[in-house]
Amino acid sequence: MLLFFSFGSGEIFLIIIVLVVVFGPKRIPEVARNLGKIINEMKTASSDFKNEIDKEVQRIDRETRYTEFLKEKKETANQAKSTTEPADETEKTREDKGAEPETLK
Numbered sequence: 001m002l003l004f005f006s007f008g009s010g011e012i013f014l015i016i017i018v019l020v021v022v023f024g025p026k027r028i029p030e031v032a033r034n035l036g037k038i039i040n041e042m043k044t045a046s047s048d049f050k051n052e053i054d055k056e057v058q059r060i061d062r063e064t065r066y067t068e069f070l071k072e073k074k075e076t077a078n079q080a081k082s083t084t085e086p087a088d089e090t091e092k093t094r095e096d097k098g099a100e101p102e103t104l105k
Contacts, residue, residue, distance in 0.1 A: 007015075023031050 019028060019031070
């Protein structure tokens with residue numbers, strides 16, 4: 001809480017007196033009500049703005065994680081492919097030499 005922007009009690013009292021003189025005692029409730037509405041609208045707009053920024057940050061984070069996941073998946077597939085290729089080549093060289101391919105026991 002801002003504590004009235006660090007105003008002292010004498011300063012707040014002076015502001016109230018000025019408000020009574022400028023607006024008159026009959027209009028002060030109306031002015032206070034309008035001021036309250038304005039402050040409420042500003043809070044709502046501020047929270048909406050914050051929510052939109054948070055949604056965008058979450059979307060970007062989600063996209064980044066998904067991209068990293070796809071990259072890791074591709075790397076894993078490439079590693080798996082590279083480990084299976086030599087076995088295939090060995091089998092091909094055996095066939096070229098006339099040897100029987102290994103069978104599963």
